[in-house]
Amino acid sequence: xxxxxxxxxxxxxxxxxxxxxxxxxxxxxxxxxxxxxxxxxxxxxxxxxxxxxxxxxxxxxxxxxxxxxxxxxxxxxxxxxxxxxxxxxxxxxxxxxxxxxxxxxxxxxxx
Amino acid sequence: xxxxxxxxxxxxxxxxxxxxxxxxxxxxxxxxxxxxxxxxxxxxxxxxxxxxxxxxxxxxxxxxxxxxxxxxxxxxxxxxxxxxxxxxxxxxxxxxxxxxxxxxxxxxxxxxxxxxxxxxxxxxxxxxxxxxxxxxxxxxxxxxxxxxxxxxxxxxxxxxxxxxxxxxxxxxxxxxxxxxxxxxxxxxxxxxxxxxxxxxxxxxxxxxxxxxxxxxxxxxxxxxxxxxxxxxxxxxxxxxxxxxxxxxxxxxxxxxxxxxxxxxxxxxxxxxxxxxxxxxxxxxxxxxxxxxxxxxxxxxxxxxxxxxxxxxxxxxxxxxxxxxxxxxxxxxxxxxxxxxxxxxxxxxxxxxxxxxxxxxxxxxxxxxxxxxxxxxxxxxx
Numbered sequence: 001x002x003x004x005x006x007x008x009x010x011x012x013x014x015x016x017x018x019x020x021x022x023x024x025x026x027x028x029x030x031x032x033x034x035x036x037x038x039x040x041x042x043x044x045x046x047x048x049x050x051x052x053x054x055x056x057x058x059x060x061x062x063x064x065x066x067x068x069x070x071x072x073x074x075x076x077x078x079x080x081x082x083x084x085x086x087x088x089x090x091x092x093x094x095x096x097x098x099x100x101x102x103x104x105x106x107x108x109x110x111x
Numbered sequence: 112x113x114x115x116x117x118x119x120x121x122x123x124x125x126x127x128x129x130x131x132x133x134x135x136x137x138x139x140x141x142x143x144x145x146x147x148x149x150x151x152x153x154x155x156x157x158x159x160x161x162x163x164x165x166x167x168x169x170x171x172x173x174x175x176x177x178x179x180x181x182x183x184x185x186x187x188x189x190x191x192x193x194x195x196x197x198x199x200x201x202x203x204x205x206x207x208x209x210x211x212x213x214x215x216x217x218x219x220x221x222x223x224x225x226x227x228x229x230x231x232x233x234x235x236x237x238x239x240x241x242x243x244x245x246x247x248x249x250x251x252x253x254x255x256x257x258x259x260x261x262x263x264x265x266x267x268x269x270x271x272x273x274x275x276x277x278x279x280x281x282x283x284x285x286x287x288x289x290x291x292x293x294x295x296x297x298x299x300x301x302x303x304x305x306x307x308x309x310x311x312x313x314x315x316x317x318x319x320x321x322x323x324x325x326x327x328x329x330x331x332x333x334x335x336x337x338x339x340x341x342x343x344x345x346x347x348x349x350x351x352x353x354x355x356x357x358x359x360x361x362x363x364x365x366x367x368x369x370x371x372x373x374x375x376x377x378x379x380x381x382x383x384x385x386x387x388x389x390x391x392x393x394x395x396x397x398x399x400x401x402x403x404x405x406x407x408x409x410x411x412x413x414x415x416x417x418x419x420x421x422x423x424x425x426x427x428x429x430x431x432x433x434x435x436x437x438x439x440x441x442x443x444x445x446x447x448x449x450x451x452x453x454x455x456x457x458x459x460x461x462x463x464x465x466x467x468x469x470x471x472x473x474x475x476x477x478x479x480x481x482x483x484x485x486x487x488x489x490x491x492x
Contacts, residue, residue, distance in 0.1 A: 036150065037151050038154075051178075
């Protein structure tokens with residue numbers, strides 16, 4: 001296998017591995033209120049890059065599931081939609097975080 | 112909106128993009144989604160401008176929009192429900208359906224055409240044209256219908272029972288589609304093996320599974336005995352399946368009375384063929400009784416292969432059909448096939464050429480079969 005194939009394979013496996021953690025990252029970031037763009041930038045800074053076409057539909061879905069609250073507000077002369085974890089979202093995040101830590105700990109032992 | 116900042120054209124691009132996107136979105140959430148994405152895109156343009164120290168050009172704005180994604184893709188992500196025509200769970204079923212459907216359709220079409228040619232209803236050239244046309248439209252119809260079915264099933268909340276609650280004993284039929292492989296089919300036909308089981312697996316794992324998926328040698332022997340018994344009864348006229356005797360299968364085509372030729376051949380070959388079939392039945396029964404002994408089977412295949420090959424040589428060189436189908440060189444053979452394919456409906460000689468190809472092909476198949484039998488006889492497995 002050429003080096004290029006190897007890199008492509010790694011990239012696709014890496015994406016697959018990270019996909020499941022995106023929701024967790026979004027929920028955790030929204031303990032503090034954010035709007036879409038600032039959330040994307042904040043996630044990017046900690047190494048969780050998300051495309052617009054993934055993030056925005058995900059936010060909408062999480063809101064429809066009652067895990068997020070949102071409101072439109074004007075900031076810097078522009079109307080923005082601010083998202084924040086709802087009480088239900090807090091509880092769900094806590095449960096998912098426990099799950100994540102358990103999984104991570106047992107994988108850590110294996111690796 | 113801070114339109115003044117980006118300049119008219121850059122804004123135009125963004126608005127045009129958002130308008131296209133809006134058209135793809137469900138009405139009730141359209142404005143909301145568009146407003147949010149507008150803010151996102153503006154945020155990105157602002158950041159780009161801060162980085163460049165100047166307003167971005169149209170090309171740069173367009174590149175940015177391309178990063179956000181095509182309106183169709185972006186809009187689709189907002190839709191609930193499956194994002195694919197068919198998911199990975201359903202796809203193998205679709206593929207299986209296509210394989211089986213196409214195979215059955217091809218067989219039915221070809222047999223139907225062969226009968227029409229033999230009856231003299233259409234010429235061979237016409238038949239090939241019609242065959243290709245009906246194969247094509249049939250294939251498109253089958254694939255289309257299966258795709259519609261898959262699309263609908265994918266969007267059901269509960270997948271049909273047959274996907275989740277299958278039983279091992281029903282799995283036999285799925286060996287069918289697995290062999291859709293020209294090389295394997297060719298080998299099988301050459302062996303005279305019409306069963307649907309897979310060729311010997313190349314890798315070691317799962318010998319037990321493979322064994323049960325194949326017909327046992329005894330079962331094959333019995334099936335062969337039954338098949339040849341039917342042929343024998345039909346040949347000798349004891350079995351009136353339909354009022355068709357061998358010589359009734361042909362008619363007058365291209366001004367040649369194939370019925371007469373076939374009649375002569377049947378008279379000449381009557382006893383040899385009857386004897387061949389009778390021996391074959393007897394041998395198959397013996398083989399079944401012996402529990403499918405490999406060397407015995409191989410020896411029989413070799414002997415019957417030689418007999419069949421001899422019969423084909425007789426058809427080629429000495430039978431009543433010989434003057435019509437005999438060619439001396441490979442070049443002549445190829446030339447006749449080429450003429451057949453290229454000719455229009457009112458030429459003559461098509462049936463003879465097809466028979467020529469069939470006889471040569473059958474002879475080649477017998478030779479392959481003999482070689483394989485000889486190999487098995489030597490190796491013993």
